[in-house]
Amino acid sequence: MALSSTFSLPRGFLGVLPQEHHFAPAVELHARPLKTPTRRSYGISASLSEREAEYHSQRPPTPLLDTVNYPIHMKNLSLKELQQLSDELRSDVIFHVSKTGGHLGSSLGVVELTVALHYVFNTPQDKLLWDVGHQSYPHKILTGRRDKMPTMRQTNGLSGFVKRSESEYDSFGTGHSSTTISAALGMAVGRDLKGAKNNVVAVIGDGAMTAGQAYEAMNNAGYLDSDMIVILNDNKQVSLPTATLDGPAPPVGALSGALSKLQSSRPLRELREVAKGVTKQIGGSVHEIAAKVDEYARGMISGSGSSLFEELGLYYIGPVDGHNIDDLITILREVKGTKTTGPVLIHVITEKGRGYPYAERASDKYHGVAKFDPATGKQFKVPAKTLSYTNYFAEALIAEAEQDSKIVAIHAAMGGGTGLNYFLRRFPNRCFDVGIAEQHAVTFAAGLACEGLKPFCAIYSSFLQRGYDQVVHDVDLQKLPVRFAMDRAGLVGADGPTHCGAFDVAFMACLPNMVVMAPSDEAELLNMVATAAAIDDRPSCFRYPRGNGIGVPLPENYKGTAIEVGKGRIMIEGERVALLGYGSAVQYCMAASSIVAQHGLRVTVADARFCKPLDHALIRSLAKSHEVIITVEEGSIGGFGSHVAQFMALDGLLDGKLKWRPVVLPDKYIDHGSPADQLVEAGLTPSHIAATVFNILGQAREALAIMTVQNA
Amino acid sequence: AASPASAAFAVAVAGGGRAGFRPPPRATTRARAAAASGAASAYTAMPAQPQPTFYDLLGISAEGSSFEDVRAAYRRMARKYHPDVSPPDAAKEHTRRFIQVQEAYETLSDPSRRTTYDRALARGVCRLAFSPAARRHDAEQEEKSGWRTSWEGQISELKKRSTVKDAEENLSWGAQMRRRRAEQS
Numbered sequence: 046m047a048l049s050s051t052f053s054l055p056r057g058f059l060g061v062l063p064q065e066h067h068f069a070p071a072v073e074l075h076a077r078p079l080k081t082p083t084r085r086s087y088g089i090s091a092s093l094s095e096r097e098a099e100y101h102s103q104r105p106p107t108p109l110l111d112t113v114n115y116p117i118h119m120k121n122l123s124l125k126e127l128q129q130l131s132d133e134l135r136s137d138v139i140f141h142v143s144k145t146g147g148h149l150g151s152s153l154g155v156v157e158l159t160v161a162l163h164y165v166f167n168t169p170q171d172k173l174l175w176d177v178g179h180q181s182y183p184h185k186i187l188t189g190r191r192d193k194m195p196t197m198r199q200t201n202g203l204s205g206f207v208k209r210s211e212s213e214y215d216s217f218g219t220g221h222s223s224t225t226i227s228a229a230l231g232m233a234v235g236r237d238l239k240g241a242k243n244n245v246v247a248v249i250g251d252g253a254m255t256a257g258q259a260y261e262a263m264n265n266a267g268y269l270d271s272d273m274i275v276i277l278n279d280n281k282q283v284s285l286p287t288a289t290l291d292g293p294a295p296p297v298g299a300l301s302g303a304l305s306k307l308q309s310s311r312p313l314r315e316l317r318e319v320a321k322g323v324t325k326q327i328g329g330s331v332h333e334i335a336a337k338v339d340e341y342a343r344g345m346i347s348g349s350g351s352s353l354f355e356e357l358g359l360y361y362i363g364p365v366d367g368h369n370i371d372d373l374i375t376i377l378r379e380v381k382g383t384k385t386t387g388p389v390l391i392h393v394i395t396e397k398g399r400g401y402p403y404a405e406r407a408s409d410k411y412h413g414v415a416k417f418d419p420a421t422g423k424q425f426k427v428p429a430k431t432l433s434y435t436n437y438f439a440e441a442l443i444a445e446a447e448q449d450s451k452i453v454a455i456h457a458a459m460g461g462g463t464g465l466n467y468f469l470r471r472f473p474n475r476c477f478d479v480g481i482a483e484q485h486a487v488t489f490a491a492g493l494a495c496e497g498l499k500p501f502c503a504i505y506s507s508f509l510q511r512g513y514d515q516v517v518h519d520v521d522l523q524k525l526p527v528r529f530a531m532d533r534a535g536l537v538g539a540d541g542p543t544h545c546g547a548f549d550v551a552f553m554a555c556l557p558n559m560v561v562m563a564p565s566d567e568a569e570l571l572n573m574v575a576t577a578a579a580i581d582d583r584p585s586c587f588r589y590p591r592g593n594g595i596g597v598p599l600p601e602n603y604k605g606t607a608i609e610v611g612k613g614r615i616m617i618e619g620e621r622v623a624l625l626g627y628g629s630a631v632q633y634c635m636a637a638s639s640i641v642a643q644h645g646l647r648v649t650v651a652d653a654r655f656c657k658p659l660d661h662a663l664i665r666s667l668a669k670s671h672e673v674i675i676t677v678e679e680g681s682i683g684g685f686g687s688h689v690a691q692f693m694a695l696d697g698l699l700d701g702k703l704k705w706r707p708v709v710l711p712d713k714y715i716d717h718g719s720p721a722d723q724l725v726e727a728g729l730t731p732s733h734i735a736a737t738v739f740n741i742l743g744q745a746r747e748a749l750a751i752m753t754v755q756n757a
Numbered sequence: 758a759a760s761p762a763s764a765a766f767a768v769a770v771a772g773g774g775r776a777g778f779r780p781p782p783r784a785t786t787r788a789r790a791a792a793a794s795g796a797a798s799a800y801t802a803m804p805a806q807p808q809p810t811f812y813d814l815l816g817i818s819a820e821g822s823s824f825e826d827v828r829a830a831y832r833r834m835a836r837k838y839h840p841d842v843s844p845p846d847a848a849k850e851h852t853r854r855f856i857q858v859q860e861a862y863e864t865l866s867d868p869s870r871r872t873t874y875d876r877a878l879a880r881g882v883c884r885l886a887f888s889p890a891a892r893r894h895d896a897e898q899e900e901k902s903g904w905r906t907s908w909e910g911q912i913s914e915l916k917k918r919s920t921v922k923d924a925e926e927n928l929s930w931g932a933q934m935r936r937r938r939a940e941q942s
Contacts, residue, residue: 237934240941270931308900360918362911366901372908379912385922385935386915394904 099402102420104140107133115189116163116214127370131160135400138182141194143419146539147205150398150410151180151250154280154367158248158393159183161373162276165381166244169213172232176249178206178219179413180278188214198539200718206543220543221508222481223256225249226275230266230388233273244274244381251279252287252458255298255480260357266388267358274380275359275390278367279304280397284458284478286409290466293408297458298480303353307392308364354390363392368399409461431594435532437567438589439464440603441574442501442530443471448604452499452578455479457486463503463532483508487515487527494525499578506531506546506588513552520584521556527584528577529553534563534588535629535679536710536727541717546588547710550627550684553586554656560585560610561657563628567594569654571605579607590629590679592720613660619649622738623667627653627678627685630708633724634677636731641738644747648738656685659692668698673741677708677734679727684709706741708734810878811861814854819875824866831862 109126110133113119122130135156142149160183162173168188175181185203186194190212196202207215217228229247236243253259254277266273281287283296295301354361362380366372373393380389397412398404403422404411417424432440446452446468453475460466460478469476479486483504490500504512509531520527531553534546554561560580564570564587573587600606616631617638624634631652638648649671651663667674674693676686686707693699708729715723724730732751739748812819815830822830836842838858843851864870923932923939 234930237931237938240938242938268929270927270929271934272931308904360911360915362908362915364904365908366904369901372905376908376912380915383916383919385919385932387922387929387931389915 098420100139100419100422101136102418105133105136107137109133110137110186110191113187114191116168116187119160119164119187122164124371124374127160127164127374131157131370132400134160134183134186137186137191137194139401139419141186141197142182142414143417144195145197145199146413146415146417147182147197148179148412149401149414150282150404150407150412151177152182153399153401153404154395154397155180155248155278156183156400157368157370157373158276158278158395159187161370161377162246162248163187165374165377166246169216171244171246172216172229173214174217174219174225174229174232174245174247175207176219176225176247176253177222178208180248180250181207181215184214185212188212198541198717200716200722202718204541204717205539206541218543220541221511222253223249223258225253226259226262226266229273229275230262230269230271233266233271234269237271244272246274246276248276248278251277251281251296251301251304252283252285252481255283255300255458256482257484263354263357263359263388263390270358270387272386273388274377275388277304277363277390277392278395279364279392280395281305282397282410282412283480284460285412286461288408289460290470297478304392308394359388359390360386361390361392363390363394365391365393367393367395429593431567431596433464433593434567434570434589434591435462435464436467437570437594437603438503438530438532438574439467441571441605442468444571444602444604445574445578446472446475449499449578451497452501453477453493454501454503455486455490455493456503457481457483457508459503459505459508462505463530465503483512484515487512488519490527491515491519491523491525494520494527499526499528499581501528501530501577503530503532505544506534506549507544509549510552516553516584517556521558524558524583526581528580529584529586530574530577531586531588533591535590536715536720536723536729537591538720538723539717542714545715547681549586549588550656550678550680551682551687554684554688556584558583559657560655562587562655564589565626565628565631565652565654566597568597568599568605569652571600571603572608573605573654575605576607576610580610588628592629595632608654611655611658611660613651613653613655613663615649615651615663617648617650619647621646621648621671622673622675622742623649623651623671624734624738625651625653625664625667625674625676625689627656627676627680630677630679630729633729633731633734637734637738640731640735640751644739644750646738646742653685653689656688659688661692661696664689664692665696665698668693668703672702673704673706673738675706675708675734675737675741677729679710679729681710682707682712704741706737708737811865811874814857814861815865819878824868827862827865831858831866834858835862 109122109130113130119127119130135153138152138156139149142152162168163184166173173184175184182194182197184207185191190203193203198205204211206220207218209215209218216232217225219225225247226249229245233245236245249259263275266275281296281301283298283301284294287296288294362376365376376391380386380391396405398407398410401411401422411422415424415426442452442454442465446454454465454468454472455477456463456465457479458481460469460476465476465478469478477489479489486502486504487509490502493500509516509529516529519525531546531549533544534549537544537546550561550563553559560577560583562573562576562585564573570587570589577585577587613625616635619638622641624637626632626634631650634650638650641648649667651667653660653663653676664674674689676689678685686709690699690705690707693703693705699705710727710729715726717723718726721730732754736748736751739745739751810819812822815827815834817826817830835855835858838851838855840848840852840855864874923935
């Protein structure tokens with residue numbers, strides 16, 4: 046093939062190869078000279094030079110935190126001690142995350158809030174809900190899990206998100222965003238029905254507020270008028286990262302502007318002072334009148350922002366300095382002590398990454414980091430020879446878009462995670478970040494397709510679940526040519542089951558008009574991007590996993606060639622058993638065939654490429670020339686294997702001596718851990734596949750030998 | 758008036774700084790000793806002699822100097838230190854000075870920036886480098902103190918509202934449940 050093999054770096058890139066990681070952007074941004082707004086190139090700055098360490102290198106002593114295992118141990122602390130506790134908690138989070146990796150910036154932003162909440166409220170009787178859950182590290186430390194922090198995000202260790210089965214202090218499991226107001230309302234209503242008296246508090250970020258479900262919940266909460274507290278944690282970070290490759294960007298969406306206006310609503314304050322003075326003079330039993338005056342004043346003066354929450358029926362308090370424990374405790378105490386409040390929204394302003402200078406300055410605020418050195422903030426990245434599939438996708442899309450001006454890209458607040466920040470930099474007018482709004486993203490793409498554009502929706506497989514009805518009803522039913530690029534398909538490692546893309550093959554392939562395909566390596570990915578760009582009469586989708594490419598020759602400039610739709614390929618010619626893989630599972634099949642070959646059997650390995658439409662000719666030929674067909678995919682039941690079985694049954698291929706066995710993800714949720722551990726747990730390792738081959742052939746001894754070697 | 762050393766020390770102990778990094782304990786005790794003895798030595802994390810302020814750079818007094826004074830002083834200094842008119846061996850030093858003078862003028866000639874700078878000086882937070890971040894910091898501090906008034910009012914209103922919230926007319930589901938719970942207890 047006349048392809049020049051190149052592992053060339055993405056356009057305009059300088060420095061270290063970006064590593065595929067949930068958190069790749071943090072590294073890339075450090076490879077470039079950071080534009081730090083606090084430094085002027087010529088002024089003499091009183092702060093320390095960049096080269097010196099700006100943080101402790103050794104974990105500082107934490108005398109107060111050492112005495113707090115559960116929130117009850119905090120109840121007798123004074124304000125000063127609580128402040129000290131916050132500082133110790135902050136450094137504890139930094140040092141723990143430096144050893145394990147994880148989500149840092151968000152946790153640092155809520156240290157004071159966490160301390161205040163646990164101090165004022167009586168968890169776990171009072172319910173505390175953390176939206177998304179990645180900011181819950183301080184919460185976990187304060188609720189009996191400090192000693193387990195070194196196991197964060199590892200197999201059998203602490204989950205990186207909030208999980209009910211992990212602790213009674215984790216009231217509601219989260220991972221996807223914008224669910225806590227709904228859940229909190231449910232808990233509040235349940236409490237009311239039971240006649241109980243506990244408090245319910247939901248902490249939700251301004252990014253999560255861009256999702257429709259938050260409004261559905263607030264709307265309902267205002268109507269039901271049940272007592273509950275919603276804390277809006279506003280740090281002006283709406284997307285991940287709320288930055289382009291070249292520096293911070295203003296948050297997407299109109300809501301952020303409205304929230305900003307709330308922070309400086311001076312006229313309302315002044316009027317309120319006057320109103321307070323007037324009320325004092327009138328005195329006595331004119332509470333109702335004064336309340337009415339204030340209500341009108343609010344509506345008149347405050348403009349858009351607080352009225353939005355007020356109109357939805359939530360009482361608005363704020364803005365509040367989220368790093369001032371005194372303020373937080375005062376407010377929380379007052380609200381807790383007031384009977385019959387209905388739903389209250391407290392607008393808290395925090396800074397993501399607060400307290401760690403490197404995080405404060407980074408464009409992505411150290412949202413998610415690998416292990417790092419606390420003193421210098423440098424992350425330790427394992428160098429790899431290939432880029433991540435995410436990067437390859439971005440490069441491929443750029444290559445297609447260079448030649449076709451109709452190609453546009455849409456993502457839902459995941460510019461870093463989907464790689465579309467690269468696309469944004471190259472085509473600033475053709476990349477759309479809609480905020481955390483997958484449903485809207487899909488229908489928005491459908492609208493674009495109506496106008497003849499070629500939209501690529503890059504949404505993680507598990508996040509696309511949120512926009513499923515839109516995929517069915519707005520895209521597939523009308524046969525609009527929207528392309529879905531589903532990253533993080535299959536098992537995802539440390540993020541766990543909340544982010545696992547197990548179901549996308551099943552829910553996409555059952556749609557009548559959808560073309561469903563999956564690349565087995567990065568070159569195939571480039572070709573499938575080209576294929577999707579070429580399919581203009583129906584919707585299409587392709588899935589690719591978390592991780593790096595395997596290292597195959599790539600076409601020049603990442604420009605793939607469209608492949609024939611519904612055509613698979615044979616990787617290895619063999620006999621007796623055919624391993625028909627879909628997507629990245631093909632690589633496991635290749636490895637399995639090597640293991641099997643050591644025991645004297647050469648099996649066929651085929652890459653189906655398409656789940657819909659299936660390569661009927663390939664399947665028929667495999668069925669005719671083999672005793673066993675094993676379909677392998679990293680997805681749930683009801684996906685690729687089911688479609689192959691359906692076809693074979695209808696075609697009469699199963700009426701003879703042919704045996705079919707599926708290898709799929711098991712019927713349970715695989716917990717977070719290292720990718721290798723997860724594969725073992727799922728039974729999808731090459732050894733498992735090889736053992737399956739021998740089991741079907743009745744060669745139990747070989748199967749046992751393979752599994753024992755693997756487990757030795 | 759508090760000396761710059763004790764003012765700086767007060768800032769450090771209050772932990773109000775944005776950076777999480779604290780200076781090593783030794784420096785703090787030294788500063789504390791210095792403050793206690795009333796010595797005018799600067800906070801030990803900084804260089805031994807106190808850095809000049811913008812006013813020192815321009816050679817004018819902090820109080821009472823009008824905008825005209827500032828501008829005249831700036832013109833004088835600029836003429837003295839402009840790289841084009843300085844001797845070649847002193848060019849580098851003069852350029853540095855010129856830039857400092859420039860920054861001083863920009864800060865002191867703008868009334869609001871000057872007030873914020875004066876306040877920062879009084880707190881002992883900075884002398885020479887008045888970076889945009891510090892400026893923003895002070896604007897933020899002002900805004901935040903305004904927030905307190907705002908939410909205090911909101912809380913008192915919440916309390917007022919709560920006394921009449923569950924009156925008979927309020928037929929919301931939550932109100933009904935609260936009334937029922939109140940009756941039962």
